[in-house]
Amino acid sequence: MERITDLVQACQGNALLAFDFPMGYPxxxxxxxxxxxxxxxxxxxxxxxxxxxxxxxxxxxxxxxxSPLPGPFWGHPASVSYKSLTRTKxxxxxxxxxxxxxxxxxxxxxxxRIMNVxxxxxxxxxxSQTVTGLAELYSFAGNPLVKDRVRFWPFETSWEKNxxxxxxxxxxxxxxxxxxxxxxxxxxxxxxxxxxxxxxSQRGGGIKNLFSAPDCLTEEEQKMCEAEEGWILGxxxxx
Numbered sequence: 001m002e003r004i005t006d007l008v009q010a011c012q013g014n015a016l017l018a019f020d021f022p023m024g025y026p027x028x029x030x031x032x033x034x035x036x037x038x039x040x041x042x043x044x045x046x047x048x049x050x051x052x053x054x055x056x057x058x059x060x061x062x063x064x065x066x067s068p069l070p071g072p073f074w075g076h077p078a079s080v081s082y083k084s085l086t087r088t089k090x091x092x093x094x095x096x097x098x099x100x101x102x103x104x105x106x107x108x109x110x111x112x113r114i115m116n117v118x119x120x121x122x123x124x125x126x127x128s129q130t131v132t133g134l135a136e137l138y139s140f141a142g143n144p145l146v147k148d149r150v151r152f153w154p155f156e157t158s159w160e161k162n163x164x165x166x167x168x169x170x171x172x173x174x175x176x177x178x179x180x181x182x183x184x185x186x187x188x189x190x191x192x193x194x195x196x197x198x199x200x201s202q203r204g205g206g207i208k209n210l211f212s213a214p215d216c217l218t219e220e221e222q223k224m225c226e227a228e229e230g231w232i233l234g235x236x237x238x239x
Contacts, residue, residue, distance in 0.1 A: 001136055008146055008166050016198065018171035019137070021129035022117045023152065024230035028097035029066060033230040034152030034168075038138025045135045055131045059120055060085035067094045075121035089119070101229045102221055106214075107172075114172065137168055153211060153233075154226045160211035169211070169233045197234075210234045 008015050024033020031037050044058045059073035063084045066072060070090035076082050092099045100108065100116050107114045113124075120127040141150040149165040151157050157167065173190030176197055181189040201207040213222045215237050225231050 001140055004140065005143060005145060008149075014164055015166045016169060017166060018169045018194070018198070018233060019133060020171055020173055021126050021133045022101065022230065023134070023168070023170040024101065024155075024225075024228055025117055026097045026099070026101050027224045027228040029072075029228075030097075031062070031066075032228045034134075034155035035138060035141060036155075038134040038141070038152075041131055042135040042138045045131065047132075047135070053132060055128050056080070056082045056085055056120065058131060059127070066097075069093055072097075072099070072118045073120060073127065075119050075125065075127065077121065085120075092118075102217065102225060103229070103232045103235060106216055106235065107232070112174070114174075141168070154213070154231055157211065159213045159222075159226065160208050163208065163211060167211075170230055171234075172232045175232075175234060210236065212236055 004017065008017070024037055025031035031040060041058065044054075044061060046054045056076045060082045061084070063071060063073050070086055072092060072094055074086050074089050076085055076087055078087060081087075098105075099118065104114050104116055115124050115126050117127055117130050119125040120131070137152075141147060141152070146166060151162065151165050151167055153159075153163075153167050153169040157163055171194055173187075173194045176190060176193035178186070178189040178193035181192045183189045183192060198207065198210075201210060210233055213226075214231065214235060217225065
């Protein structure tokens with residue numbers, strides 16, 4: 001986070017910071033997205049100097065607040081037990097909110113294998129990254145050095161209408177054509193491919209379109225994403 005702060009301070013114009021974890025939770029859960037979710041998580045998350053944290057305790061506490069049923073958060077190391085948090089996935093029988101955000105459901109319908117925000121542990125899971133990542137971004141957004149410039153997309157930008165400043169957005173690198181990149185590490189190939197894609201879009205004058213409200217959603221769904229769930233950068237139309 002110190003490195004990111006240094007980078008944006010050195011940037012005189014607008015900046016895009018894209019992160020590979022969800023920026024929001026399913027509508028109706030009450031956790032919201034962007035700055036709202038970040039505040040909730042940062043308030044509960046204890047981050048230690050050795051980079052350890054209490055994210056599993058936080059997830060258990062949120063489970064108690066969200067539903068009397070097991071979950072929705074699940075997954076933890078086998079060597080430890082946690083109150084109100086199961087190691088394996090419980091049935092998703094919660095009312096008032098869904099298991100999948102709209103953007104995840106959309107990508108699943110297109111045949112993509114994407115994970116949701118509730119799973120905290122396991123290959124490909126993003127739940128822990130969401131808890132810790134949003135807490136960090138909330139702290140970053142409150143840094144006096146940058147706070148007047150930071151906006152969470154799409155929550156604080158009206159999608160593509162207000163992109164001035166430092167834009168924090170969600171990216172899913174698996175969407176990129178990373179197979180063409182020559183690098184031994186898959187994650188690095190995905191990052192490079194994403195950077196190249198965004199750079200091409202910027203040079204070609206079409207990057208603003210990537211932030212537009214997707215036409216695969218109704219107006220009500222677009223408002224739901226803008227208010228609570230967020231969206232993934234570049235998923236702009238149904239294919």
